[in-house]
Amino acid sequence: MCFLKNVIFAIIMYTDTIEIDAHCYASVDDCRWVDLLVFTEPNGKLAVCDNAQSGVSFHAERIFFLYDVPSGARRGGHSEHTTTQLLIAVSGSFEVAVDDGMRRVTYILDSPCRGLLIPPGIWRELDRFTSGAVCLVLASTRFNESDYVRDYDEFLALSTKKNLKKL
Helix, strand or coil: CHHHHHHHHHHHHHCCCCCCCHHHCCCHHHCEEEECEEEEECCEEEEECCHHHHCCCCCCCEEEEEECCCCCCCEEEEEECCCCEEEEEEECCEEEEEECCCCEEEEEECCCCEEEEECCCCEEEEECCCCCCEEEEEECCCCCHHHEECCHHHHHHHCHHHHHHCC
């Protein structure tokens, strides 16, 4: 998969006419844990997301959080064309299911010291929020509705090229 990504990026760098959507090559294997730096003092702990040391490859252009999510409610239910996100459970816990159109993997976020990095082209659904759970999201881009894919069938259609490789 990494070889294919390198070829795609090389083509994009040398051609202005080829535009390949992230949904065509995104994989749940590209989602990964990011451990934050933790400093422990007698008066409490400090968790820091330092791009260089945490391995986060973007500077946050947008920061938001989800809270007071009712029991049984779901959040997310979308993918994005260009935005990378880092999700952190700063309080409580919740599950994040990531999907690349071929495979679905579920992560449990339950620590303010660890986040889940989700690249563009990955569908995500958040659920099973505990009472008092807070999900902090650092996003690589500012909000732009046209960046979102909110219909799962449309997401699958964008991901079709991955499925054709299996034939």
